Amino acid sequence: MLRSLRSLCPMARSARCDVRRVAAVFVGSDETIVLRNQLFLEMFRWPLLQIGGANIADADRAWSQELKPGSHYRWNMSRLSTVSVETELNKTEINGVMRLVNEAEAVDHIRALNEAAVLRLRRPHPTTQHILVSENGDLMGYAQLESGTEWSAGQLVVSPNHRRQGVGTQLLRRLITEAGSPLRVWAMGDSPAGRALATGVGMIRQRELLIMERGLGDDLPDPIIPPGVQIRTFLPGQDEPEWLRVNAAAFANHPEQALIDLDDLKDRMAEPWFNPAGFFVAMKDGIMIGFHWTKQHQDQLGEVYVLGIAPTAAQHGLGKALLLTGLRWLQQRGNSRVKLYVESDHQAAIELYLTYGFATASRDVMYAQG
Numbered sequence: 552m553l554r555s556l557r558s559l560c561p562m563a564r565s566a567r568c569d570v571r572r573v574a575a576v577f578v579g580s581d582e583t584i585v586l587r588n589q590l591f592l593e594m595f596r597w598p599l600l601q602i603g604g605a606n607i608a609d610a611d612r613a614w615s616q617e618l619k620p621g622s623h624y625r626w627n628m629s630r631l632s633t634v635s636v637e638t639e640l641n642k643t644e645i646n647g648v649m650r651l652v653n654e655a656e657a658v659d660h661i662r663a664l665n666e667a668a669v670l671r672l673r674r675p676h677p678t679t680q681h682i683l684v685s686e687n688g689d690l691m692g693y694a695q696l697e698s699g700t701e702w703s704a705g706q707l708v709v710s711p712n713h714r715r716q717g718v719g720t721q722l723l724r725r726l727i728t729e730a731g732s733p734l735r736v737w738a739m740g741d742s743p744a745g746r747a748l749a750t751g752v753g754m755i756r757q758r759e760l761l762i763m764e765r766g767l768g769d770d771l772p773d774p775i776i777p778p779g780v781q782i783r784t785f786l787p788g789q790d791e792p793e794w795l796r797v798n799a800a801a802f803a804n805h806p807e808q809a810l811i812d813l814d815d816l817k818d819r820m821a822e823p824w825f826n827p828a829g830f831f832v833a834m835k836d837g838i839m840i841g842f843h844w845t846k847q848h849q850d851q852l853g854e855v856y857v858l859g860i861a862p863t864a865a866q867h868g869l870g871k872a873l874l875l876t877g878l879r880w881l882q883q884r885g886n887s888r889v890k891l892y893v894e895s896d897h898q899a900a901i902e903l904y905l906t907y908g909f910a911t912a913s914r915d916v917m918y919a920q921g
């Protein structure tokens with residue numbers, strides 16, 4: 552009796568596995584299908600499938616191909632890419648992803664993964680999953696999924712050597728499948744490729760992050776510190792709980808910043824760029840009421856990394872005072888430019904930055920499932 556591979560193994564298409572070790576599929580004489588190593592091959596639109604010695608280029612056709620009991624069927628591994636979904640990456644995988652991200656950045660002039668995603672490569676987290684697409688051990692694309700209850704966030708990047716082969720679509724579809732809630736994806740720099748990919752699967756533009764910049768060649772005024780407030784630098788080992796409290800209050804409506812916990816803070820403090828001398832906190836009556844954390848990049852570029860004011864201390868000039876304190880620090884360190892990220896609908900913050908000479912240089916766009 553002839554049976555199709557799909558009818559013999561109906562769950563196969565949705566099963567999750569690492570296909571790298573799969574060599575062959577057999578249809579045994581008892582008509583049971585044997586997947587060696589209990590693993591399953593996931594089909595894409597382009598890999599060739601060899602059935603009974605003939606190459607079949609179309610995956611859908613291959614799946615409905617009739618199989619003869621007792622015959623051996625073999626996938627042509629030379630053209631088969633693999634997808635793996637992992638909760639933790641090993642060192643080799645982390646290095647491979649970082650190499651891919653750097654290669655893509657050299658071509659795109661923008662980093663496809665944000666800082667939080669890069670940090671999550673190294674430290675496993677219960678809400679983080681990694682999706683890797685490879686061919687013969689060569690990493691073609693990578694996506695990271697951050698699952699949430701109301702929505703999930705994804706970031707993805709395809710190697711410049713493997714673009715326009717469907718890998719981006721593959722990763723995006725997989726993100727959608729794996730996410731337990733509606734997916735949102737970041738397209739850094741609002742690139743035409745990211746836009747086309749996201750809208751191609753029906754996602755809509757949902758949120759924008761402005762990247763604003765200014766030079767640091769001019770004279771910056773002295774900050775005017777509100778009465779009763781002292782500005783000092785962050786004390787590692789002492790200020791963490793207070794900072795987490797003020798950060799959560801200041802960014803209560805921010806989908807990512809509000810969720811920063813002690814481990815996330817420690818991850819950032821362990822980064823080579825971290826310098827408490829550029830991390831300013833404002834204190835009143837022994838209580839932290841605001842902060843300006845600056846970040847040093849290469850090539851004389853500084854960043855207003857996070858500027859936050861406790862809601863109870865807002866609108867007393869503390870934001871301006873902390874902004875200027877940090878900008879002057881970055882200027883004294885020899886930086887020629889400074890950048891920052893701000894939500895495009897955060898009018899109050901944008902007004903502050905415009906007043907102090909910042910202008911929009913580019914934008915990141917978040918696309919959401921409609």
Ligand SMILES: CC(C)(COP(=O)(O)OP(=O)(O)OC[C@H]1O[C@@H](n2cnc3c(N)ncnc32)[C@H](O)[C@@H]1OP(=O)(O)O)[C@@H](O)C(=O)NCCC(=O)NCCS
Binds near residue numbers: 718742747
């Ligand atoms: C965006 C990106 C992931 C696309 O990956 P990819 O593997 O090349 O995408 P696909 O081959 O699946 O392309 C799917 C469709 O997207 C569109 N697309 C992809 N690249 C495009 C480009 N440079 N210009 C215009 N449209 C493009 C096309 O409609 C394409 O279909 P087609 O090839 O049949 O015309 C890749 O360019 C990339 O890694 N960019 C940097 C990171 C990034 O922007 N990530 C955010 C994604 S939302």
